[in-house]
Amino acid sequence: MKKIVFLFLTILFLLNGVSVNGEKNEKAVSPKYENTNIIFISIDTLRNDHLGCYGYKRETSKNIDDFAEKSVLFENFITQAAFTPISQMSIFTSQEPRVNGMTSYEALSANVSEKTLPSILKYYGYTNAAFLGCPEFIVEVTRKDGLVIQSKKIFGKSFDVFEPADTTRAGIPGGKIKFAGERENPEGALQWLKDNKDKKFFLWIPIGTVHWPYARDIPPSYKNKFDAPDYTPFFYRFGNEQDIWPKDGSISYNLISHIYKNVYYFDSSDSYNLSEKDIQHIIGRYDAGIYYTDEFIGRLFSLVESLGLSDNTIIVLHSIHGEDLGEHGYFTHYDIYDTEVKNALIIKFPGSKFKGKRILAQAQGLDIMPTLLDYLDIPINHEAQGINLMPLIENDKSAGLNEFVYSTRTPFWEYMFFKGTDFRWKMDQSLGNEKKLEYGNILRQNFEKYDPQYPPNDIAIRTNDWKLILRKDKSLLERVSWWSFISRKKIAIDEIELYDLKNDPFEQKNIASEKPDITAKLKEKLLEWDSYIEKHKAKDKGKDAERILIPYPY
Amino acid sequence: MKKKNRTAIPLFVFFLIIHTFLSRTDCDTKKLSPPRITMSKSDPDKSGPFNSSLGEVFDQLGISISKADDFVIQKNISMYEWENTFFTVSAEKNGSVIKIEVINNIDNNSAERRIEEKKYIINSLYYQTPSPYPGMISNTIEYPDEFKPKVEYIEIEGVKTAFLILSSTSRFTYGVGAEELIAYRGALIFIYNEKEKKLYQIELFIPKEKFDKKDVLSIFGSIVRRSKVETVQEKSSDIKKDRNANKNYNLIIIGFEPLGVNHTGASGYFRDTTPNLDKFSKNAFLFKNAVSPSSWTLPSFMSWFTSLYPSQHKILNKYSIYTDKEKVFSNLSELSPSAVTLAQVLKKNGYSTAGFTGDAGVAGNFGYNLGFDIYYDKITFAGFDLVLPMALEWINKNRDENFFLFIQGYDVHGRYQLPADFKNQFADPNYKGKYKGTVDEYWKLRDLSVNEGFLNMADEDIKFWESWYDAKIYEADKKLGTFFDEFDKMGLGNKTIIVVSSGSGNEFYEHKRFDHGFSLYEELIRVPLIIKVPDKKGSVIENQVRTLDIMPTVLDMLDIKYNEIIKDQMQGVTLVPLMNGEDLKLDAFSETDYLSYTFKRSLRTSDGWKYIHSIDTRERELYNLRDDPKELNNLAEKEKRIAYELEQKLFKHLKSIGEDYKK
Incomplete structure (x- = not known):
């Protein structure tokens, strides 16, 4: 019954929310899309619980916390994926990855949905500008081995200005790569804002300075912000002769890709148990990245204020995805636990309307686009899969709610190794060539048969009380597991994982067998959703469906 | 025991005659123009026998037999006989069969003549006949009385009308004289509709174990001829309202x-x-x-x-x-x-x-x-x-x-x-x-x-x-x-x-x-x-x-x-x-799923825009009908905002009529 009420109300409110030509605002002066700017800040790899406004004890985010006090904060904001471009595209299109076509980095532009938030805003006369502090959105790769990545083409659509942050990096041998704006503060955005404050704009600012290598690319004064005094990073004990570690104690990719369950596996023989201080050093560097990002954001907000844009600009700040910091044994974004998919979402409305509101009901990445469009009095795209959160924000008692939200683990980390999207493991200096060959074979043996399709995804369903993860092929995951390979240990993976989020928010104890009823119910719902998504999957353009002609009536 | 089975041969001869008589009319159809009215069209799509009831065709027949209108039609034939159209309908219910032969465009005298002919033919089936092998088996072949047709009377529309009670074989043939060959007992009646110029021969075949004369009387008694005047008179008793008011x-x-x-x-x-x-x-x-x-x-x-x-x-x-x-x-x-x-x-x-x-x-x-x-x-x-x-x-x-x-x-x-x-x-x-x-x-x-x-x-x-x-x-x-x-x-x-x-x-x-x-x-x-x-x-x-x-x-x-x-x-x-x-401003929504070959939806606004959305190919078309009434210039990529808004309007309409393509 509840579901029917929910659906009915959702439809009712979706219809209510849709207003063409501002009929809803007959009394108001003009539709909001005529005079409201949007600043859209997407922070990569940001754990919401490492922000002060989400309860973190360390002072990592003074400016964001101040900002949150003037805004609406969503306590349970869930993204649909845990990889940067996939999560972001699902936000911009309000469609699940399989539906919008961007399920991994190699998605081709022609196969990805074009109806994004910026493209719709374009129809309404917005100037769209982006200054990219995340390379994932501006990468263009055409490799000899056939790998093609068109992120710039995909994300750059509908943008009048699509610039990297200020520095560039050298190309990688073997292909043509433009690696612009790797993990810098997008300072360009500030200048652009000064120059274009009188335009009606949509300004997208993705920031990647929190992403690993933690604190490597940020200035020294920030790097050490949360370092413990008298601490020497443990990894200098290993491979120092080869000079593989950054000199400043930064946490490099090569390091974290060898840490599993607090054991650092240097090579086949050597391993080291991390101490508490070691873990704190890693986390400290992660937090330093947040601190540095927060500082930039502080400057951005001050600029917005000083330019007089506060009363006619809506500011969305969200994390693209989170990060596991050892809770599941690794320091990266790998799976779809809450550490990776439960993210920050803070929206500041013009004039700080609704300020201080904290919303506990689940919100999804898919919901951002419908909510913004509705606020701006633009008709919501019927293909959007998220709900409009404005009624919830406006305290409407009959607002539709997300009883269930879903995340998809796409692509697998190991699949990216196989595809070559992530080639860093091949450059790993602490892994001998023999090991690389061995792992390469494992990848090939297990993934080749799916090529060019993807192996079956892991999928998750979540309520504020429960999280259920279903792994469609757990034996595959066990065989290819990178962590299993570097630790030389067989890792048992459960096909179904159920977590009691109220009592076990970090999803440590799988209680699927203890709660068979809840497991069954959530599994059923999840599979229902999954088949719905499969049915609405983006199709490759150019495929002709077989037609059966029904005879004419005679 | 009389040699009843010897009746088979003269019977056969008689039927041969009748068959030839009837077949001749077939040959003549080639001279006539094809029928403008057929009782049924062969519909290749309807599997199995016709499943329409007799009641549905009574209007065309110009007759109604209310006690039989739920019989299910088994066969329709139409043939020509000089100027007359000759229909046959055969309908069945629970083993009982009713056959109606209608001859159209037949005047009173010809109808009378025809009835007489038919009666003669039927009666002659039961005449005493000389045996084919006189002296060897018997001298004559005779029907026991119980197998001979019996004449009865019934009032149909106030007119005393004669009918025959007859026995017939499983192939609906008369002249049978052996109990074991009898499958049906039934009746045959002729009705002439002077106004419509139609002659009806109505035959009823009831499985012999179920036969009850009351059924026959009931069915025949419900015969009503339909004609222009009759219909009006029929309806006049139904009208409750005052016509003038x-x-x-x-x-x-x-x-x-x-x-x-x-x-x-x-x-x-x-x-x-x-x-x-x-x-x-x-x-x-x-x-x-x-x-x-x-x-x-x-x-x-x-x-x-x-x-x-x-x-x-x-x-x-x-x-x-x-x-x-x-x-x-x-x-x-x-x-x-x-x-x-x-x-x-x-x-x-x-x-x-x-x-x-x-x-x-x-x-x-x-x-x-x-x-x-x-x-x-x-x-x-x-x-x-x-x-x-x-x-x-x-x-x-x-x-x-x-x-x-x-x-x-x-x-x-x-x-x-x-x-x-x-x-x-x-x-x-x-x-x-x-x-x-x-x-x-x-x-x-x-x-x-x-x-x-x-x-x-x-x-x-x-x-x-x-x-x-x-x-x-x-x-x-x-x-x-x-x-x-x-x-x-x-x-x-x-x-x-x-x-x-x-x-x-x-x-x-x-x-x-x-x-x-x-x-x-x-x-x-x-x-x-x-x-x-x-x-x-x-x-x-x-x-x-x-x-x-x-x-x-x-x-x-x-x-x-x-x-x-x-x-x-x-x-x-x-x-x-x-x-x-x-003044009224109405939007016009249209759809086509023609032959399942295409699935299109459109919105034609009251102010001259046409938006066409192909659900199968996701193609979008936008035409400004005032400037481009021939719809040759697709503006979907040029007038993006209008295309977007009309698309949302179209899908909002579709959702409101229960067509949610997200399902």
Whole structure:
């Protein structure tokens, strides 16, 4: 019954929310899309619980916390994926990855949905500008081995200005790569804002300075912000002769890709148990990245204020995805636990309307686009899969709610190794060539048969009380597991994982067998959703469906 | 024991004679023209025996046998015998069989003669006959009395009528004289309908163990001859209301198909194709901007009668399921059981209802026949020449009732069979192309349109085919003109609302194809709509309206009270305010799932934008109809905001009618 009420109300409110030509605002002066700017800040790899406004004890985010006090904060904001471009595209299109076509980095532009938030805003006369502090959105790769990545083409659509942050990096041998704006503060955005404050704009600012290598690319004064005094990073004990570690104690990719369950596996023989201080050093560097990002954001907000844009600009700040910091044994974004998919979402409305509101009901990445469009009095795209959160924000008692939200683990980390999207493991200096060959074979043996399709995804369903993860092929995951390979240990993976989020928010104890009823119910719902998504999957353009002609009536 | 089995040979001889007698008539049919009326068409799609009841054909027979009208028809035959049409219907129920032979166009004397002949033949089956082997087995062959036919009497319509009680074999043959060969006992009766000039031979065969004379009496006793006068007299006992106090108008809805408004006088067409319709329009409300909810026959007309969009009434294609394993015929009662048709509403309000149509996309068994007392659809792709006279005849019979009449003809359709002497007055005498204008040629072009998606036609060929279309329109218009004249003579003009429209238009290469159904362009969805209202001068109305509005409009004008269910059902609105000079801005939504080959939806706004969305290919088209009435310049990529907003509006509409493509 509840579901029917929910659906009915959702439809009712979706219809209510849709207003063409501002009929809803007959009394108001003009539709909001005529005079409201949007600043859209997407922070990569940001754990919401490492922000002060989400309860973190360390002072990592003074400016964001101040900002949150003037805004609406969503306590349970869930993204649909845990990889940067996939999560972001699902936000911009309000469609699940399989539906919008961007399920991994190699998605081709022609196969990805074009109806994004910026493209719709374009129809309404917005100037769209982006200054990219995340390379994932501006990468263009055409490799000899056939790998093609068109992120710039995909994300750059509908943008009048699509610039990297200020520095560039050298190309990688073997292909043509433009690696612009790797993990810098997008300072360009500030200048652009000064120059274009009188335009009606949509300004997208993705920031990647929190992403690993933690604190490597940020200035020294920030790097050490949360370092413990008298601490020497443990990894200098290993491979120092080869000079593989950054000199400043930064946490490099090569390091974290060898840490599993607090054991650092240097090579086949050597391993080291991390101490508490070691873990704190890693986390400290992660937090330093947040601190540095927060500082930039502080400057951005001050600029917005000083330019007089506060009363006619809506500011969305969200994390693209989170990060596991050892809770599941690794320091990266790998799976779809809450550490990776439960993210920050803070929206500041013009004039700080609704300020201080904290919303506990689940919100999804898919919901951002419908909510913004509705606020701006633009008709919501019927293909959007998220709900409009404005009624919830406006305290409407009959607002539709997300009883269930879903995340998809796409692509697998190991699949990216196989595809070559992530080639860093091949450059790993602490892994001998023999090991690389061995792992390469494992990848090939297990993934080749799916090529060019993807192996079956892991999928998750979540309520504020429960999280259920279903792994469609757990034996595959066990065989290819990178962590299993570097630790030389067989890792048992459960096909179904159920977590009691109220009592076990970090999803440590799988209680699927203890709660068979809840497991069954959530599994059923999840599979229902999954088949719905499969049915609405983006199709490759150019495929002709077989037609059966029904005879004419005679 | 008498040698009963010896009766077999003379019996055989007699039947040979009768058979030859009857067969001779077969040979003669070749000299006659093919039947214009058949009792049944062989429908390759209906699996199994006919499953229509006898009651459904009584109207055509001119007789009714109410105690037998639920017998299920097994066989229909029609034959010719000189000038007479000779029908046979055989129907069955629980093992009992009833056979009705009808001879049409037979006068009193010939009928009497025929009855005598038949009686003689039957009786002679039971005469004492000389034995073929006299002296060896017996001298004569005799029937025991109990096997001989018995004459009985029954009153039929107050007239004492004789009938015979007879036994017959399992093959319905008489003259049987052995108990073990008898399968049925039954009866045979002759009825002559002087007014209709029809002679009926009605035979009843009841399995012998079930035989009860009372059944025979009951069935024969319920025989009623139907004729013009009779029908009226029959109905007069039914009328509860005072006829004179009856102030409800009659309603006639006339459907051309497929006539686009672009080829009629209303749109300023360069040829004078519709002089009669134009004349008729002068005293009527002429809607210049009427839009059909679909671009072909089947879904469009159903929308007229339900005021539902095609995806709501669900009569989208001939079959609702069409796979290798399953073929399920579309039927309104199954697909939309709660839908109520206009005929049903009017019938409930005491109207006599009839439909005379050309079958195909308006075949009764799609559900078009619901609510109609008579629904004629016997000849496929029939035209006005067939249905208009029938309509007039029916009007005459029902002139004192409130009546609702639906007339539909395919005169302008590519599959309409033109008479051999048809002259295309609009043809270019200098035409040097290969086409002759035959149905086959046209259908080939249509198939090519469907298979290839476009044609490559020379200008002169396009003009050629248009001229044929126009000529057909002209002829159909002429017939309609005659009908209007005849109708006026009946003096019912001042109490009849007449609606003239069409299901769709027809494409002649405007978008590189021929025929209709596969797109939602102007040439297909803009149809004529003329409504003549008694005592109203009429006017020209430019506002955009939909043929979906016909039903609410006529119900409004007929002052019919209808309940909430129907009110909620009707998606259209009444156009009476427009006819009263008010302003109404209506959006027109259309759909087509033609042959399951294409799935398109469109929105034609009241201010001249057309947005077409192809669900299968996700193609989007936007046309500014004021600047680009031919829809050649797709602005979907240029006017992105308008395209976006119209798309949302279209999908909002689709969602509101239950078509949520996200499901």
